[in-house]
Amino acid sequence: MFTKRTVSTLAALVALGASSSAMAETFSFGEKAQQAKAMVVFQAGEQASADLSRLDKLSNNQISNALNAAKFEGKSKQVVEIFAPAGINTQRLLVVGLGDASTLDAGQVNHVGASINAKLAKAEAANVQIFTQGISDNTSNANFAAELAHGINLRAYKFDKYLSKKKPSEKNYNFSVAKPELATAAYEQLEAIESGVFLARDLTSEVPTEMNPAHFAAAAKELKDLGVKIKILKPKQIKKLGMGALHAVGRGSSEGSRLIVAHWKGSDDAPIALVGKGITFDSGGYNVKTGSSIANMKSDMAGAAAVLGTVKAMALQKAPVNVVAVMGMAANMVSESSYAPGDVLMTAEGKSVEILNTDAEGRLVLADSLWYARKHYSPKVMVDVATLTGSKIRAIGNRYTAVFSEDDELVSQLTNSGKIVDEKLWRLPLAYGDLLKSPIADLKNAGYGGPGATTAAMFLKEFTGDTKWAHLDIAGNALIKTDKGLTQSGGTGHGVRLLSHWILNTQVK
Ligand code: BES
Numbered sequence: 001m002f003t004k005r006t007v008s009t010l011a012a013l014v015a016l017g018a019s020s021s022a023m024a025e026t027f028s029f030g031e032k033a034q035q036a037k038a039m040v041v042f043q044a045g046e047q048a049s050a051d052l053s054r055l056d057k058l059s060n061n062q063i064s065n066a067l068n069a070a071k072f073e074g075k076s077k078q079v080v081e082i083f084a085p086a087g088i089n090t091q092r093l094l095v096v097g098l099g100d101a102s103t104l105d106a107g108q109v110n111h112v113g114a115s116i117n118a119k120l121a122k123a124e125a126a127n128v129q130i131f132t133q134g135i136s137d138n139t140s141n142a143n144f145a146a147e148l149a150h151g152i153n154l155r156a157y158k159f160d161k162y163l164s165k166k167k168p169s170e171k172n173y174n175f176s177v178a179k180p181e182l183a184t185a186a187y188e189q190l191e192a193i194e195s196g197v198f199l200a201r202d203l204t205s206e207v208p209t210e211m212n213p214a215h216f217a218a219a220a221k222e223l224k225d226l227g228v229k230i231k232i233l234k235p236k237q238i239k240k241l242g243m244g245a246l247h248a249v250g251r252g253s254s255e256g257s258r259l260i261v262a263h264w265k266g267s268d269d270a271p272i273a274l275v276g277k278g279i280t281f282d283s284g285g286y287n288v289k290t291g292s293s294i295a296n297m298k299s300d301m302a303g304a305a306a307v308l309g310t311v312k313a314m315a316l317q318k319a320p321v322n323v324v325a326v327m328g329m330a331a332n333m334v335s336e337s338s339y340a341p342g343d344v345l346m347t348a349e350g351k352s353v354e355i356l357n358t359d360a361e362g363r364l365v366l367a368d369s370l371w372y373a374r375k376h377y378s379p380k381v382m383v384d385v386a387t388l389t390g391s392k393i394r395a396i397g398n399r400y401t402a403v404f405s406e407d408d409e410l411v412s413q414l415t416n417s418g419k420i421v422d423e424k425l426w427r428l429p430l431a432y433g434d435l436l437k438s439p440i441a442d443l444k445n446a447g448y449g450g451p452g453a454t455t456a457a458m459f460l461k462e463f464t465g466d467t468k469w470a471h472l473d474i475a476g477n478a479l480i481k482t483d484k485g486l487t488q489s490g491g492t493g494h495g496v497r498l499l500s501h502w503i504l505n506t507q508v509k
C-alpha cells in the first residue's frame with residue numbers, strides 16, 4: 001500500500017501568523033479494499049461495476065433495490081446514499097453515477113471527488129474506502145483515482161482561521177486501484193498543484209489588515225526553502241527604476257508598494273513570465289467604491305496569489321520549467337498622500353498616464369510589472385492574471401475567465417487547459433484603443449463607459465512590447481460566498497490549476 005500525506009502550507013502560514021487552514025486529508029492507494037465506516041462505489045452508465053455487484057450480493061440485493069427505488073441509472077451527478085446496508089460492515093455507502101466515464105476529463109473527475117467530500121463532510125467515519133478498480137476516466141484508472149483524491153482535497157480545504165469552531169476532523173481515504181504506484185505518482189504531481197492552490201486561497205482569504213504588500217512579501221519569501229529565488233523591491237527602489245504608476249497606487253497606504261519576483265528556474269529555457277495584480281485592498285481610492293462590492297476587495301490580489309501559487313506548484317514538483325512570477329503589490333487607499341484623479345503618472349515604459357479614475361488602479365500596477373518582467377527576464381511569453389474589471393463580470397459572469405491575446409495559438413493552449421481543469425476561458429476582443437486617448441498624456445487610465453474589460457486589456461497591451469502575451473481577467477472568479485464545486489466559501493485559488501496545466505503540458509517535452 002502506498003500512503004501519501006498532503007503537503008501542508010504550514011510554513012507559509014507561520015509567516016502570516018496563522019494556523020494552518022489547508023487541512024490535509026490523507027490518501028492511500030492500494031490493490032485491495034479496506035474495511036471502513038464509509039464506502040464509495042461507482043457506476044458508469046447502466047452497467048454496475050464489479051465492486052458494486054459484489055457488494056450488492058453481500059447485501060442480498062438490498063443495494064440494487066435501493067438504487068431501483070431511487071431511479072438510479074448511473075448517470076453523471078446521480079448519487080444515492082445507503083445507510084447501514086445489510087451484510088456489509090459499513091455505516092454508509094455512496095453509489096456515485098459517472099455517466100460515460102471514458103469521456104471524463106480531469107476537472108470533471110475533480111468535481112466528482114469534491115461532491116463525495118461534501119457528502120461525507122458530516123459523516124463521522126475516519127476511514128473511507130473508495131472502490132475504483134476497473135474505472136477509468138479518459139486517461140487511466142490511476143489518473144481517475146488521483147484526480148478523485150485531488151478533488152476531495154480541494155473541496156476539503158477551509159479557511160477557518162477566524163472561526164472558533166473548526167472544521168470536523170480529517171479523513172483517511174483509501175482507493176483500491178489496479179496499479180498503486182502509478183496512482184501514487186499521479187497524485188504526487190497533483191498534490192504539488194493543490195499546495196499552490198491552497199497558498200493562493202490562504203492569501204486571498206486573509207483579511208486586508210493582515211495581508212498588505214509587506215505581509216504578501218513575507219509569504220513569498222517562504223518559497224525560498226523550495227529553491228525559489230525571491231526579489232522584493234520597496235517603494236524607494238520602485239521609484240528609482242521609474243515605475244511611477246506602481247509607486248503611485250501604493251502611496252495612499254503607509255506600507256507603500258512592492259514589486260515581488262518569485263523565480264523557479266527548473267530549466268535553461270527562456271522563462272515564462274506570469275504577472276499578477278496584487279491590490280491587497282481596493283477601496284477605489286478617491287473614486288471610492290460606494291457599493292457593497294467593496295467588502296470583497298481583499299481579494300483584489302488574487303492574480304498575484306495565483307501566480308505565486310503556480311510558482312510554488314512548479315517548485316514543489318521540481319518541474320523542468322523556467323517560470324518567473326512578477327507581482328505588482330499595493331493597497332489602493334484614501335489618504336492625503338494618495339494619488340488623485342487628474343494626476344499624470346509616468347510609467348517605466350516611458351508612457352505618461354492621465355488618471356481619470358483612481359479605481360482603475362490594477363492596470364497601473366500591471367503596466368510597470370509587465371515592463372519589469374520584459375526588461376529583466378526577456379520572457380518567451382507573458383501571461384498576466386488580474387481581478388481587473390467589473391465590466392468582465394457583467395459581460396461573461398463568474399463561471400468563465402476572460403482571455404485577451406493576439407496570439408491564436410496561445411489562446412487555444414490556455415483555453416484547452418482551462419477546459420481540462422474546469423477553469424474555463426472565453427475570449428474577448430482587443431480593440432477600442434482610441435478610447436484611451438488623453439489630451440494631456442499618452443494614455444488615460446479609463447475610458448468613459450464602453451467595453452471596460454477590453455479597454456483595460458488595451459491599456460495593458462501598451463506595456464507588452466513585442467513579447468507574446470495573454471491577459472486573464474479573473475474578476476468574479478477569485479472569491480465565492482457559498483460552498484460550491486471544488487471550493488468552500490472564500491478564496492478559490494483560481495488560475496493555479498489552469499496555469500500549472502498549461503505550463504506542464506506545453507513546456508515539458
Ligand atoms: N478590482 C476592481 C475590479 C473588480 C470588481 C474585481 C468587482 C472583482 C469584483 C478594479 O480595480 C476596478 O475597480 N475596476 C473598475 C474600473 C473602472 C473604474 C474603469 C471597474 O471595473 O468598475
Ligand code: MN
Pocket residue numbers: 282284358359360361362
Ligand atoms: Mn479598482
Ligand code: ZN
Pocket residue numbers: 279282300359361362387388
Ligand atoms: Zn482593483
